[in-house]
Amino acid sequence: MNHHGGDASLLRRLNSAAVLRVLRHREATTLTELAQLVQVSRPTVETIMEELLEQGWAEECGQERGMRGRPAKRYRFRSSAGRVLGLSVGAYRLQAVGADLSGRVVQSSKAAIFPDMTADERLDAIERFVAECSEALGQRPMAVGVGTTGVVDDRGRVVKSSVLSGWSGLGLQDELSRRISTPVVVENDVRLAVLAEQWRGAAVExxxxxxxxxxxxxxxxxxxxxxxxxxxxxxxxxxxxxxxxxxxxxxxxxxxxxxxxxxxxxxxxxxxxxxxxxxxxxxxxxxxxxxxxxxxxxxxxxxxxxxxxxxxxxxxxxxxxxxxxxxxxxxxxxxxxxxxxxxxxxxxLGNDSVAIGAARIALEHTESDIALGNRPDPALPHAP
Missing domain, CATH: 3.30.420.40 (ATPase, nucleotide binding domain)
Incomplete structure (x- = not known):
């Protein structure tokens, strides 16, 4: 049996993932620099970059003039290629931030809810709110992070909640995944708040x-x-x-x-x-x-x-x-x-901390899609 075709395809995807990693952590770079950093040939990088440009993951960003010859083109990761949504579920309010793939907040929204809602009513409200936020973003989020009050296990299940009625024992991550056509990650709100502080707040480094x-x-x-x-x-x-x-x-x-x-x-x-x-x-x-x-x-x-x-x-x-x-x-x-x-x-960060932390875990969830170069979702049909 001939495995060479499969081996070549795997190697190409690994090299593409490596190029994307470099692009995500640099403001801009040339093909020569990419080849040196990824340790592959320049023709290989040229082929990969053509694919990333066509897929929408990279973009040109000017030229760098060298000592002689034509100016070298510079490339960067296209952070606007996708969006994520971070959502905070409180007793009286839903709050969301939409972020691009660099983590820059591009949209924020709030909606009122009530602590005595049934679980189904609250889930319905979250589903509607996510749809509204997605339309405001102009495209379907690559992932949705959700922070909620209560004891939340590592599978996104609310083990106990003394604040929200009907929330204890709810497999929130599974329930929302069935209602929302994008990956959902659920975590305790205060754990997300401290994560947000480390990422964008007072606790950086x-x-x-x-x-x-x-x-x-x-x-x-x-x-x-x-x-x-x-x-x-x-x-x-x-x-x-x-x-x-x-x-x-x-x-x-x-x-x-x-x-x-x-x-x-x-x-x-x-x-x-x-x-x-x-x-x-x-x-x-x-x-x-x-x-x-x-x-x-x-x-x-x-x-x-x-x-x-x-x-x-x-x-x-x-x-x-x-x-x-x-x-x-x-x-x-x-x-x-x-x-x-x-x-x-x-x-x-104040009251935005939970939603920002939720956007962070949504970004982490997108890492594999970005690394594999899966094509971003197109804009929603009725996006403004």
């Missing part, structure tokens, strides 16, 4: 990071050795309800908000944001309430920071809007209480 997600619920995300930590039961970072009440730490800002506007009922996160606004306007009582909130958070963080020994603590979720009003008291407390105090920062 950091390897050991603690991310506090605090808003209308509280969770921790941990980056250990550069990777989000899942835990033995995929429940890493889930903070159970304390006997004295999870929101006791928010008491100072809730009391302040109630004293200023007694008839206005606010959630703990809303009370905190109200106090941030008043503190930034010069209200000393508001500033004192925020400091008390920060000290309460710091006292809880010490119990994790000590044994974990992170290099950075990120305050995320809606509390990130507190900025220095929260960061400085927390930093001072950790400086006193910790042997090696980490740097404390407020997230600059």
């Amino acid at each position: 950091r390897k050991d990071v603690l991310y506090l997600f605090a808003g209308n619920r509280m969770s921790l995300g941990m980056l250990i050795g550069g990777k989000p930590y899942r835990g033995a039961h995929s429940a890493s970072g889930e903070i159970a309800e304390h006997a004295t009440g999870l929101w006791q730490v928010f008491g100072p800002v809730m009391d302040f908000a109630m004293s200023v506007e007694p008839g206005e009922l606010r959630s703990p996160a809303q009370a905190a944001e109200f106090a941030f606004t008043r503190a930034s306007a010069g209200d000393q009582r508001a500033a004192d309430a925020v400091t008390a909130l920060a000290v309460g958070l710091a006292e809880g963080l010490v119990t994790v920071v000590g044994p974990f020994d992170p290099e950075m603590v990120i305050i995320g979720g809606s509390l990130s809007s507190g900025g220095a009003y929260l960061v400085e008291p927390i930093q001072e407390h950790l400086n006193r209480a910790c042997l090696y105090p980490p740097e404390v920062v407020a997230s600059g």
Whole structure:
């Protein structure tokens, strides 16, 4: 039996994948440089580049004038060849970011949902939302990443959820894959938030990071050795309800908000944001309430920071809007209480962090398609 045809085809695909890898990690390059970096002949690179240009994975980007002879053409990876979608599923909101294949965000959308929806109603809403976002992107996403609250295992199943009704035990990745005609990857929202911080936020080039997600619920995300930590039961970072009440730490800002506007009922996160606004306007009582909130958070963080020994603590979720009003008291407390105090920062990604992290895992899922040079999907028929 003759295997030479198959061997040649495999070698061509491997060389093509190698050329694509180089293109993705360089701004622009010439055929000669590609041949040297991939360690193949220039005629081989020319043939591969013709295919990549025809498939839409590469494009010309000007010329480089040499010492003599004709200017050398330069090529780059065509990041607009495909799109991915990152989706955050919360109790009250769906949020999405669309990104090109370089990770640049090109579109963002939001839609309202409700925590007491049935699972089917919520799935229907997600399906419609993804279709709307795909139309806005102008083409079908190569992959959709989804971040959701709850304990999510490595198969994209929601093991437990105390926030969304009907979500516990749901094989979310399988369900969405049946409804959406593109690959779907599902992960816990706070693990995606800390991944987003490492990719596009405060934790770039950091390897050991603690991310506090605090808003209308509280969770921790941990980056250990550069990777989000899942835990033995995929429940890493889930903070159970304390006997004295999870929101006791928010008491100072809730009391302040109630004293200023007694008839206005606010959630703990809303009370905190109200106090941030008043503190930034010069209200000393508001500033004192925020400091008390920060000290309460710091006292809880010490119990994790000590044994974990992170290099950075990120305050995320809606509390990130507190900025220095929260960061400085927390930093001072950790400086006193910790042997090696980490740097404390407020997230600059805010409420976008989960969707951005979801876009990141969607991009990772596309790596094999890109490496194999599979042709990108065409634009949707009714795209604007």
